Amino acid sequence: MLYFNACPKCKKGTIEYSEDSAGKYISCLMCGFNKNSQSSTKISKKTKIS
Numbered sequence: 001m002l003y004f005n006a007c008p009k010c011k012k013g014t015i016e017y018s019e020d021s022a023g024k025y026i027s028c029l030m031c032g033f034n035k036n037s038q039s040s041t042k043i044s045k046k047t048k049i050s
Contacts, residue, residue, distance in 0.1 A: 009033040 007013035013030030025036040 007031060007033055 001017045003015040003017065005012055006015040007028040007030065010028060010031040010033065013028035013033070015026050015028055017026050018024070023037040025034065027034045
């Protein structure tokens with residue numbers, strides 16, 4: 001299944017929702033972001049410190 005403009009990292013990429021023998025996962029076709037069902041890491045926004 002594809003979700004257009006839904007990437008949490010690049011905000012413009014298409015997310016592909018898939019499942020294989022290791023489990024369910026999402027991946028961005030534009031920037032390469034990956035997250036599987038076993039991941040527990042959160043994405044934090046980068047801020048510029050002046």
